[in-house]
Amino acid sequence: MLSPVEEKSSVKDAQQSNAARVIRLNPADDVVISLHQLVSGTVLAEEGVTVSGLIPPGHKVATRAIETGEAVHRYGQIIGFASQPIRAGQHVHTHNLAMGDFTRDYAYSKGARETLPAAQPATFQGIVRRDGQVATRNYIGILISVNCSATVARAIADYFRRDIHPEVLGAFPNVDGVVALTHGAGCAVDADGEGLAILQRTLGGYACHPNFASVLVIGLGCETNQISKLLETQGLKEHERLRTFTIQDTGGTTATIAKGIDIIKEMLPEANAVKRETVPASHLKVGLQCGGSDGYSGITANPVLGAAVDLLVAHGGTAILSETPEIYGAEHLLTRRASTPEIGRKLVDRIKWWEKYCDRHDAQMNNNPSAGNKAGGLTTVLEKSLGGIAKGGSTNLTEVYEYAQPVRARGLVFMDTPGYDPISATGQVAGGANLICFTTGRGSAYGCAPSPSVKLATNTTLWQRQSDDMDLNCGEVLEGTKTIEVLGALLFQMMLDTASGRRSRSEQHGYGQNEFVPWQISAIT
CATH class of the missing domain: 3.40.1400 (Ribose 5-phosphate Isomerase B; Chain: A,)
Incomplete structure (x- = not known):
C-alpha cells in the first residue's frame, strides 16, 4: 500500500491534469474513481480504457479485465472479489463485486515509528476543572x-x-x-x-x-x-x-x-x-467519526482529518478512532502501527468478538455499508474500512479500549464501538472526548452534547447543498485548489478554535441531546 504521502501525491497528480476525469490511488489498483459522471464511450486516455455504461461520480471504473473470483484492489488493498466477469471500462459495484475471505498479515508493530513532537506547542482557550481536566464547553x-x-x-x-x-x-x-x-x-x-x-x-x-x-x-x-x-x-x-x-x-x-x-x-x-485560560493542545481528546460516507471519503475528508490528527498527536493530544465494523478488512494496517504487539493483538481480539457477535445474530459484517454509502460509490465494508482508517493519520496506535472506557493514553487510540454514529460517538464522549470531528459525503446533521462536533464535507456538491450543516469543505482536494496538508492544518486550527468556544454548525442548530445513544447489547426480558 502507498504511504499517506504517496497516496496524496497520486491524488494531486490526477487533479493537476485539466483532462482528468478519474483518480488512481495506487499503481496496483484495478479500478479508478470517477471525478464526474462518465457516459459510455468516454475515453480515459491515461488508463487506456473506454467507459462502457454510465458511471456516477465517486464510483469505480475497471481498468483491466477481471475474472470471476479474482480479487479487486483499491488503495493497493483488496476491496472484494469479482462475482462475475468484469471488462475494462465497466462500472464496478454491487452487481459484480462481493465480499470474500482472504488472509491478512497483521505484522504486529513492524511499521511503528517515533512521532516527533511539535517545536512550538499549540494552545487553546480551555476551562480547567478542579480535578485538572480541561473542558471545551460548560x-x-x-x-x-x-x-x-x-x-x-x-x-x-x-x-x-x-x-x-x-x-x-x-x-x-x-x-x-x-x-x-x-x-x-x-x-x-x-x-x-x-x-x-x-x-x-x-x-x-x-x-x-x-x-x-x-x-x-x-x-x-x-x-x-x-x-x-x-x-x-x-x-x-x-x-x-x-x-x-x-x-x-x-x-x-x-x-x-x-x-x-x-x-x-x-x-x-x-x-x-468559570473563565477560559490558555492551555496546551495536549488537553484535546478528539473523537473521529465518519457517517454518510461516499466514494470520495477516503480521498478527501478522511485523509484531511488524518493530517490534522498527525498534527494533534505531535502536539501531545489524543485522537480516538472507533467504529470497529468500519475498520474490518483494514485492521492489518493498524496492527502494523501498534506501539507494541500486545496492543495490536487487543485490536484483533475486538475484530474476532465482532465476528462471533454477528454469527450469534445471524448477521454479516458486510451489512455495512448502508444504502447511502452504496449510492455514493462504496461497495463493500472492506472498501469503506480502507477509506475510514485514513481518519487516523499515520502515527502509532498507542492503546485499544472497550466501549466507553476512560481514555488515558495519549496519541492515536482505538475504541471498540459499532459503526452507527450516535452510538459510537456516545462511547467516545463517555471515554473523555471533548471534541468530535465528523466526515460525511452523503450529508449528516449530527451533533453531540456536551462535546462540539465539527463536520467535514467530502465534496463541493455536498458543501453547496448542505453548507448549513457543514464546517469545512474538503472537496477542494478534488478540485486541486487546496492540498490535503493545507486543509489538515486548517482543520487543526479549527479544532483549536472550536475548543476555545467557537460554536460549530451543529451547535448553532441545537443538536446534541437526542443523539445520546448508549450501546445496548443485552437481551431485554
Missing part, C-alpha cells in the same frame, strides 16, 4: 438511570432553554446550556450482565466529563439500574456538583420537575463562575 447535564425518568428530565431541561425562556439563563452567560441526555434502557436486563455494565460505564463517563460543570442524575426508583449501584460501580460519590434523586422518593412527576429545577438553579452560580 454545560449542566441531566442524566437518567432508566427511560422511565426521561420525560421529567426533558421537562427540567426545557425550563432552561434559551430559545423558550431566555431570561432564565440571562444572568449566567458562561453556561452553555442545560441538557437532558435520555436513553431507552436501564431495566429488564441482567443486573450482573455486560449490557448493564456498558450502560453504567457510559453514564459514569458522562457524569464526570469535563464539559459538564455539574450533573443531576434522576431515576424512577424501582429500576434494575439503581443509582446507588451506578455510582458504586463507577467509583463516584454524590457531592454538590453531582446530585441524584428518584421520582418515587420525591412524590411524582410534578414534584420531581420542581425539585430538579430548584437543584439546577442552585448549580448555576458556580457553573457560571
Whole structure:
C-alpha cells in the first residue's frame, strides 16, 4: 500500500491534469474513481480504457479485465472479489463485486515509528476543572438511570432553554446550556450482565466529563439500574456538583420537575463562575467519526482529518478512532502501527468478538455499508474500512479500549464501538472526548452534547447543498485548489478554535441531546 504521502501525491497528480476525469490511488489498483459522471464511450486516455455504461461520480471504473473470483484492489488493498466477469471500462459495484475471505498479515508493530513532537506547542482557550481536566464547553447535564425518568428530565431541561425562556439563563452567560441526555434502557436486563455494565460505564463517563460543570442524575426508583449501584460501580460519590434523586422518593412527576429545577438553579452560580485560560493542545481528546460516507471519503475528508490528527498527536493530544465494523478488512494496517504487539493483538481480539457477535445474530459484517454509502460509490465494508482508517493519520496506535472506557493514553487510540454514529460517538464522549470531528459525503446533521462536533464535507456538491450543516469543505482536494496538508492544518486550527468556544454548525442548530445513544447489547426480558 502507498504511504499517506504517496497516496496524496497520486491524488494531486490526477487533479493537476485539466483532462482528468478519474483518480488512481495506487499503481496496483484495478479500478479508478470517477471525478464526474462518465457516459459510455468516454475515453480515459491515461488508463487506456473506454467507459462502457454510465458511471456516477465517486464510483469505480475497471481498468483491466477481471475474472470471476479474482480479487479487486483499491488503495493497493483488496476491496472484494469479482462475482462475475468484469471488462475494462465497466462500472464496478454491487452487481459484480462481493465480499470474500482472504488472509491478512497483521505484522504486529513492524511499521511503528517515533512521532516527533511539535517545536512550538499549540494552545487553546480551555476551562480547567478542579480535578485538572480541561473542558471545551460548560454545560449542566441531566442524566437518567432508566427511560422511565426521561420525560421529567426533558421537562427540567426545557425550563432552561434559551430559545423558550431566555431570561432564565440571562444572568449566567458562561453556561452553555442545560441538557437532558435520555436513553431507552436501564431495566429488564441482567443486573450482573455486560449490557448493564456498558450502560453504567457510559453514564459514569458522562457524569464526570469535563464539559459538564455539574450533573443531576434522576431515576424512577424501582429500576434494575439503581443509582446507588451506578455510582458504586463507577467509583463516584454524590457531592454538590453531582446530585441524584428518584421520582418515587420525591412524590411524582410534578414534584420531581420542581425539585430538579430548584437543584439546577442552585448549580448555576458556580457553573457560571468559570473563565477560559490558555492551555496546551495536549488537553484535546478528539473523537473521529465518519457517517454518510461516499466514494470520495477516503480521498478527501478522511485523509484531511488524518493530517490534522498527525498534527494533534505531535502536539501531545489524543485522537480516538472507533467504529470497529468500519475498520474490518483494514485492521492489518493498524496492527502494523501498534506501539507494541500486545496492543495490536487487543485490536484483533475486538475484530474476532465482532465476528462471533454477528454469527450469534445471524448477521454479516458486510451489512455495512448502508444504502447511502452504496449510492455514493462504496461497495463493500472492506472498501469503506480502507477509506475510514485514513481518519487516523499515520502515527502509532498507542492503546485499544472497550466501549466507553476512560481514555488515558495519549496519541492515536482505538475504541471498540459499532459503526452507527450516535452510538459510537456516545462511547467516545463517555471515554473523555471533548471534541468530535465528523466526515460525511452523503450529508449528516449530527451533533453531540456536551462535546462540539465539527463536520467535514467530502465534496463541493455536498458543501453547496448542505453548507448549513457543514464546517469545512474538503472537496477542494478534488478540485486541486487546496492540498490535503493545507486543509489538515486548517482543520487543526479549527479544532483549536472550536475548543476555545467557537460554536460549530451543529451547535448553532441545537443538536446534541437526542443523539445520546448508549450501546445496548443485552437481551431485554
